[in-house]
Amino acid sequence: MDTEALRSFVRAAEVGRLRHAADELGVTQQAVSKRIAALERELGVRLFTRTARGVELTLDGQAFLPHARSIVAGVERAVTAVRPGSRALRIDVLGLRSAQAVVLHDYWRSRPGTDLDVVTLRVDDPSVVVAAVEAGDVDASFRSVTDPAVLPPDVQMVHAFDSPLELLVGPGHPLASARRLTPPQLRKHRIWVPGIAPRSEWAEFYDQLATDFDLRIDAAGPHFGDQVLLDTLADSADVATLVGARDRYVWPADHDLRRIPIVNPTLAYPLSLILPSRNPHPGLRGVITHLGSLPRLPGAVWLPSWATTPRRGDTANARTAHP
Structure with a gap:
């Protein structure tokens, strides 16, 4: 599973707008949309529904979010553990x-x-x-x-x-x-x-x-x-x-x-x-x-x-x- 797609999903869920998530991740809105679409295809479910205010989590998205957060946090801890200057x-x-x-x-x-x-x-x-x-x-x-x-x-x-x-x-x-x-x-x-x-x-x-x-x-x-x-x-x-x-x-x-x-x-x-x-x-x-x-x-x-x-x-x- 693509960790960048997971990171894009988590950030979009937290801020409620794909554009804002893209700005924080330093990529284009189109890249975030493609990552989330690929993640939905892999999972076989819809994670977001679009609204006038941005995006909202579906029931499947709500169920998936805490697990995705855990995976992203684990990856970040693993990278920090081996990156010189960010560990003991x-x-x-x-x-x-x-x-x-x-x-x-x-x-x-x-x-x-x-x-x-x-x-x-x-x-x-x-x-x-x-x-x-x-x-x-x-x-x-x-x-x-x-x-x-x-x-x-x-x-x-x-x-x-x-x-x-x-x-x-x-x-x-x-x-x-x-x-x-x-x-x-x-x-x-x-x-x-x-x-x-x-x-x-x-x-x-x-x-x-x-x-x-x-x-x-x-x-x-x-x-x-x-x-x-x-x-x-x-x-x-x-x-x-x-x-x-x-x-x-x-x-x-x-x-x-x-x-x-x-x-x-x-x-x-x-x-x-x-x-x-x-x-x-x-x-x-x-x-x-x-x-x-x-x-x-x-x-x-x-x-x-x-x-x-x-x-x-x-x-x-x-x-x-x-x-």
């Missing part, structure tokens, strides 16, 4: 306690009227996330593709920010009393990072980190969630893990866990934003401006090789992708 900005983050979510929350607090929908795609393969951005399932994603050359033409990746890592240990760990640590001091200590998924960006990150600094990074066993990891650290004298400085973790006071910065160089996880190259959601302009205002990490910083090579776009020039 939908951004994917790795987790709701991750550094990306924290930065987005800071942005939202600075602009409390922003209509923002923060989601978590339960996928590890960045190519799946790229496909979701390309299809419009999300407007952007805080993920990275380690080889930007494989990105489709309609998708770009811009640098978001670099997240410094900290060592998280329990009170019985040999490094628990340190105020800061250097990468060489982490050698020979077991760093447990469960949940490193094959083909994920963080799998490549930890591979390079372990190789460059001769670290013992252990991903053995399934990841039963943050609480199990925190409980293990609290009870262990030889297990540590790495967390982002902005990542939010909450543990009982008697766990007495310690977050220790790593410096000289600072070990940083590079975070990128994947978004459409053409017609991105207008709300992304403010997010990208906010990302560009974040302070750079001081001193020497280690980043994986794929984050130190030129990438398509960055937070400084990504605004050129916006209308």
Whole structure:
């Protein structure tokens, strides 16, 4: 059934004149008449009778009107749900306690009227996330593709920010009393990072980190969630893990866990934003401006090789992708 014919019928019924309905719909009176006539033929009933004052609904037209209104309203809601600028900005983050979510929350607090929908795609393969951005399932994603050359033409990746890592240990760990640590001091200590998924960006990150600094990074066993990891650290004298400085973790006071910065160089996880190259959601302009205002990490910083090579776009020039 032609939704434009339904819209013409509803408006004509509401204003009582085909000419007035045509003016509001931005078409000719003849076009409205043809649409309604086609609708009547499809339904096999008369919807209007003509009078000296315009048109009046028949009994069939009166019965049909509430259903037609419902269909037109549903179509308008469906279009609004996917039209950039008329719906909430939908951004994917790795987790709701991750550094990306924290930065987005800071942005939202600075602009409390922003209509923002923060989601978590339960996928590890960045190519799946790229496909979701390309299809419009999300407007952007805080993920990275380690080889930007494989990105489709309609998708770009811009640098978001670099997240410094900290060592998280329990009170019985040999490094628990340190105020800061250097990468060489982490050698020979077991760093447990469960949940490193094959083909994920963080799998490549930890591979390079372990190789460059001769670290013992252990991903053995399934990841039963943050609480199990925190409980293990609290009870262990030889297990540590790495967390982002902005990542939010909450543990009982008697766990007495310690977050220790790593410096000289600072070990940083590079975070990128994947978004459409053409017609991105207008709300992304403010997010990208906010990302560009974040302070750079001081001193020497280690980043994986794929984050130190030129990438398509960055937070400084990504605004050129916006209308």
